[in-house]
Amino acid sequence: MQQPDQNKLDAFLSKMVGDLGSVATGALVVLGDRLGFYKAMQSGDRMTAAELARRTGTHERNVREWLAAQAAAGYVGYDRDEDSFYLNAEQATVFADEDSPAFMAGAFEAVSAFWLDEPKVAEAFRTGKGLAWHDHSACLFRGTERFFRPGYNANLVSSWLPALDGVVDKLKQGARVADVGCGHGASTVVMAKAFPKSHFTGFDYHGASIDRARKAAADAGVAANTSFEVAQAKTYPGSYDLVAFFDCLHDMGDPVGASAHVRETLKPDGTWMIVEPFAHDHLAANLNPVGRMYYAASTMICTPASLAQEVGLGLGAQAGEVKLRQVVSAGGFTRFRRAAETPFNMVLEARP
Structure with missing residues (x-):
């Protein structure tokens, strides 16, 4: 059996963590798209989990966790002082604008x-x-x-x-x-x-x-x-x-x-x-x-x-x-x- 170089193994595992996070986040993109979260945030206005839940007719506690995961992925922005979330122009273009050539x-x-x-x-x-x-x-x-x-x-x-x-x-x-x-x-x-x-x-x-x-x-x-x-x-x-x-x-x-x-x-x-x-x-x-x-x-x-x-x-x-x-x-x-x-x-x- 081959013996791995520990430094190379650590670097490869770090890549795996990133890839695994991307795969997991992908399911959340589908979820947010289906529930209308991105469209509701398209304007760029900052909103709390409670506000997004009200706009989309969803449950606040679940929405809070989705927003946290999206913020960790860099797919939405987070304002720590206001404890609010938002889409910047680039994120909105990718996730909310279906007419954009960058829509994903x-x-x-x-x-x-x-x-x-x-x-x-x-x-x-x-x-x-x-x-x-x-x-x-x-x-x-x-x-x-x-x-x-x-x-x-x-x-x-x-x-x-x-x-x-x-x-x-x-x-x-x-x-x-x-x-x-x-x-x-x-x-x-x-x-x-x-x-x-x-x-x-x-x-x-x-x-x-x-x-x-x-x-x-x-x-x-x-x-x-x-x-x-x-x-x-x-x-x-x-x-x-x-x-x-x-x-x-x-x-x-x-x-x-x-x-x-x-x-x-x-x-x-x-x-x-x-x-x-x-x-x-x-x-x-x-x-x-x-x-x-x-x-x-x-x-x-x-x-x-x-x-x-x-x-x-x-x-x-x-x-x-x-x-x-x-x-x-x-x-x-x-x-x-x-x-x-x-x-x-x-x-x-x-x-x-």
Whole structure:
């Protein structure tokens, strides 16, 4: 048995205490989000536990403990002299403002599925049969939409679409767009609001998500230029000027087959827009905080989802540009480039 260096062991245990605290605090973020605590504190006004409890219709003693834990984590501020708590502008942006590109409460909700569905994932590890997206807990579907939507709001119309050659002009004039793997329709709605002359069809194999997307489009006032259908990535119908895949190609069991189908449904001068999690092409370059998050999500969600389908290629959320280029080329595309990127996403453009 290896004998640890005591100083290195102490340092590693200190890291473990921090990581364990982060995991424990994550559950409290979900709790506070659900109970409306962050929204009630969004103004930045200082308030006692009793005041927050009154505003949210909750029990003061429980609220006091939640606030103390959040203050210890640095997620809320604490005024010792007044024994009161508050959100500063940065904390409010992250936890209370759902329209902010920095909003993170949805991510914590999505990550709840890691714990809830761990027994299912463990069985998938044993059998190799994978775990389909629809077999996860509902918090994953809600949290994923809430996590990705702020990024779409911030980047999709302002920078991602303009980075594609000639696409914005087509959308302004009136184009046909397929949003494949649309989930709850957040990306579809953002595009439909920005380009009312174009028509956007969202496709997803998950019927419950399509129902939610239809409601989201109606609520946003874009029902007239959107439609949503239950369909697979390899069988969706139609012919399009733009086909978009947002953070879903790597989840597919047969991404090469999906690529070939996009090629068939794309007009000769059309564009395939592929948004994928940011990743370098070698594991060693992804050993960083973003890679840590994405590899965890890939372990619990993305790779098992792919393995549960036909072929089951299992690209994973950190596939990288080289592997994605191979998938796209195998589908019959001859032009491929990285059009834009953020710390969390790569925006790839493919053309026939």
